[in-house]
Amino acid sequence: MRIVALLWILLTSAPAAAQEDVTLPYSWLRYCYETRDPGCIADTITPRDLALLNKEITEGLITVENPDYYDPWIPFPADRRGDCNTDAATKRAALLALGLDPRAMRFETGLAAGERHIVLVVTLEGRDFVLDRKSPDAIYPPTKRPYDWKPIAREGAGVLWTN
Numbered sequence: 137m138r139i140v141a142l143l144w145i146l147l148t149s150a151p152a153a154a155q156e157d158v159t160l161p162y163s164w165l166r167y168c169y170e171t172r173d174p175g176c177i178a179d180t181i182t183p184r185d186l187a188l189l190n191k192e193i194t195e196g197l198i199t200v201e202n203p204d205y206y207d208p209w210i211p212f213p214a215d216r217r218g219d220c221n222t223d224a225a226t227k228r229a230a231l232l233a234l235g236l237d238p239r240a241m242r243f244e245t246g247l248a249a250g251e252r253h254i255v256l257v258v259t260l261e262g263r264d265f266v267l268d269r270k271s272p273d274a275i276y277p278p279t280k281r282p283y284d285w286k287p288i289a290r291e292g293a294g295v296l297w298t299n
Contacts, residue, residue, distance in 0.1 A: 160188045160230075162196030166212045168233035177235035185234075186258055186265050187275045193226050194272035223269040224256040231258065246283040253283060 168176035178185070202219040209221045211229035218226070228241055240259045244266075245252055255268040257278060265275045270282075 160185070160192050162192050165189065165192065165230040165233070169212055169229045172233065176233055181231070181234060181236050181260065183260060183263075183265055183275065186260065186267060189227060189230055190267040190275050191272050193230060194223060194269045197223055197226065197269075199269070220254045220269055224254045224267070227256045227267050244278075246281070 167173070196216060197213075198215075198217045200217045200219055202221075207219070207221060209225040210218070211222070211226040213222060213226075224243055228243075231241060232238060236258070242257050243254055244257050245254050247253070253270070255266050258265050258267060264278050266278055266281060267275055
């Protein structure tokens with residue numbers, strides 16, 4: 137467990153120039169989610185961490201288009217296959233395992249090319265960032281969303297979701 141904590145310290149404390157090749161491996165994120173290892177909890181999560189996580193999870197999942205909007209949302213599926221629901225749920229599960237406050241995350245839905253699409257929006261340092269499988273190489277602020285979006289769920293809202 138201490139090795140995981142040491143790895144995280146090394147990843148987050150390296151000089152900026154040395155961080156260019158740093159990743160958050162999908163298998164490590166899955167390990168943190170499944171084991172709830174306290175060594176995975178980060179002191180802070182930065183926008184750069186969000187970008188790395190967005191890219192790693194998006195590329196770690198095999199995209200399967202599912203016309204059933206109400207299909208199960210299963211984080212870190214064993215077959216690594218899923219749609220935008222799976223992608224957003226996996227990113228949220230990974231961030232929870234890394235210690236991010238659940239109140240800093242919400243799901244949003246919108247229409248993308250006439251089809252429903254779901255993303256995870258994370259608030260850090262008073263700013264919102266969209267983690268979207270359609271943009272694996274970048275996170276962006278909600279004002280730059282390429283679709284018509286609306287919030288559908290926020291931690292603490294209980295079972296009430298907008299539709």
